[in-house]
Amino acid sequence: MESKTQFPDPSQVREELIEKYPAKVAKKRNKSIIINDPETVPEVQANVRTVPGIITQRGCSYAGCKGVVLGPTRDVVNITHGPIGCGFYSWLTRRNQTKPETDADANFITYCFSTDMQEENIVFGGEKKLKVAIQEAYDLFHPKAIAIFSTCPVGLIGDDVHAASREMKEKFGDCNVFGFSCEGYRGVSQSAGHHIANNGIFKHMVGRNNEIKEGKFKLNLLGEYNIGGDAFEIERIFNKCGLTINSSFSGNSTVGQLENAHMADLNAIMCHRSINYMGDMLETKYGIPWMKINFIGAESSAKSLRKIAEYFGDAELKARVEEVIKEEMPKVKEVIDEILPRTSGKTAMLFVGGSRAHHYQDLFSELGMTTVAAGYEFAHRDDYEGREVLPNIKVDADSKNIEELKIEADPELYKPRKTEAELEELKAKGLEINSYEGMMKQMMKKSLVVDDISHYESEKLIEIYKPDIFCAGVKEKYVVQKMGVPLKQLHSYDYGGPYTGFEGAVNFYRDIDRMVNNPVWKLIKAPWQKTADSEKESLSASYVTQ
């Protein structure tokens, strides 16, 4: 893509970003601030511990596990084992929408369940209270599954949530109970929580439901959490194409679906960071390949649909997909034609989680906007540089205690969906099978890549680049807007959305147009502040009779 944007000298920018830090901090941050070159893709320092006191955007392992991965499953009772805060803050604050099929179907998303640990539970242990809580949840709601999420003090005082869960599961017989050791201090970010959640769901849920669902082309949608209805839009498109979502990890999902994940023929991965473990494990144990897809952006959506059709290799499906794209594109084009002249040539910065900082660059590019800097909070090197660097990633001391499950092919259920030769053929056609190329190959030369950006660094970047829009989360939103730069929340979508698929692209174009062209930004200076003091004039009009 050609850019009209003039980039400031990036090495000088990097110097400016780190000059204020104490020497040790500067040395460390230097390795996480990278001048991009899509041809050679430099190495990024990522997934390392946060610098204390630097003002990070990051959250914790509990948030990654409970808040992100299993939180969206509507019919599981998620009990937070800990003091009240963790459960409270993850109560309805992520917008993973869910739609039960009937009014009688279980939906616990609106509830917050906690053991609300008190001082005596810290001193004498909280396992007893936890078991009482599990029993009460069972008696009140009779859910299909109860999941327990450990918070910081749980690991320290030695509560065994797994033993307590096993005991209760055996006692009930008709309710799956399992625990997660996702204490907030594990790993260095939300990322550890994703891994812990993947392991737990794979161990305790996947494979328990052998129902064969209807549908010719069945795929699992992995790493799509239905924020603002994103998964609903993907489902709408899939339905039109004749594709069946077998299970969703985990937007708008149910316990039964997750347990049935091994019955699909393809795993389509949206968010690589949070769910690639599941993709790999499903491949190894059951022989289901995974494919990276991206439904952010109209072009990307079309491309992903074509890739999926190519994977299934069915001529009718391919034709149907082309028809759907042909049907959907005109209304997208109509809007972009209207909006493009107002957004073209503008610049964006994206600092979001572990996935969207990459995906949304497609939408900005459709709007004719250039991404001048981007980064993740907690992604790993493979999300930046591509999965080919995986063999070179060393797990450091802070993450080495996150369990790696040893998975083997299931003696009965392993069934390769494609032969080696078929997979090679698909790869030759340009399909990324079990692979992801990362964010940096897509970004312009000399653009900046910053991992785990600090408040200070983002403020400096805004000062230097004066971007037309900054994308991040709620903690940054009002800070950046106070600087006179609109901030698009790419976690919550500022309570709008969906942004996936064709309808989502239209929503996004309109939102960005509104934000970068909003008249309100021109009103910030009061009229009496617009002229310098020396030029201030006294009232000059006079009453004139005619």
Added chain:
Amino acid sequence: MLLRHTTKEVKVREGLTINPAKTCQPVGALYAALGIHGCLPHSHGSQGCCAYHRSMLTRHYKEPVMAATSSFTEGASVFGGQANLLASIDTIFSVYDPDIIAVHSTCLSETIGDDLQQITKKAKDDGKIPEGKHVIYASTPSFVGSHVTGYANMVVGMAEQFAESTGEKKEQVNLIAGWMEPSDMREIKKISKELGARIVLFPDTSDVLDAPQTGKHEFYPKGGVTIPELKSTGDSLSSIALGCISAEPAAVALDKKFGVPFETVDMPIGISATDRFIMALSKAAGVSVPDEITSERGRLLDAMTDMDQYFYGKKVALFGDPDQLIPLTEFLLDLGMLPIHIVSGTPGKRFEKRMAEILERSPGANFKNGPGADTFLLHQWMKNEPVDLLIGNSYGKYIARDENIPFIRFGFPIVDRIGHSYFPSVGYSGGLRLVEKILSVFMDRQDREAPEEKFELVM
């Protein structure tokens, strides 16, 4: 139904809290610390807490909420977080240059037993705190009390670690703000000015969490109680604590350390509590109440008498924090309403006792606080005895929608409306705002649901 699993039948729960009516200590400490000018709050724990607390306050205020964190890893969680906090202090003063760092703890650092006093002393001894800069701390274990407790603990930290006594009394009264909104603090200052009372209000988040859009981000906004003001609190004539749970502990601390006598009054919400506050402040500052304040009171009373038919006998359910619930319940009773279901997740005998006294005027009312007092229980009570109005934070909207009940957002957090940070709930003008809000939700409902032949122009 959004809360379709909430049963009418109430069963006693010993282990499971559902839909809490409280959150944990540190968010209160963070909020209080923002009420000091030039202060950067710091969370000594793993970074998830800090991210959650900043996010919740940000959603509530739609404003920047700055705080740093020690970012514990597993290693620090086992061997102690001293190195993390010392490194934080170094980085914070180098990069963000606050006048004060106000450190609070989390369940993590409290469980492992990190001693904030010792660590901050070490930081000072090691020369990590630049000349003229300060580090204060408050222990805020999340497994004790609630967010209100955390607020109270940080305010005690301010009083204990800043106040000085020069031996010379200053003609001023300390007003110790309980957990209230910046708009409320602004109103308290306005009332004090009208009374002609010289005060030091702390903490004070006005002009911090209601900062104007100027096109420039002020990392340390102009508001907040200043260090000299905080220091002077040891020399004040007396203190008035606004709220027995969130403000009184700091008043006690000043009394113990410097002999500053204090009086505790309820947060001035509604007519009676505001009356008591005005009386207490005029007495403490030795000033008489000007006519303007009497007129303002009269206007609130006028609205109450004009519209009494809409209030009288209406049943109300409410949940929230103790220092607000006490005067709010009293105000509802003054309006002739019947508060019948009340929960607060915050524990405390003091609150129980006060509520019991007030609720003598509402026989048969259900009231519960502390562990087990959650909004699941409140909702169950409401299913057994329906109400005409629900008052609580944003989480109440799920109950209000399911039960089709007029709903007023009040307390913390309010994440789906604005207003709380701009318009006060305290004082007579705050009372008038509450009256207007109650009337509006009642009348909107009547307008929406009245049969066409009963639809009225004038109400």
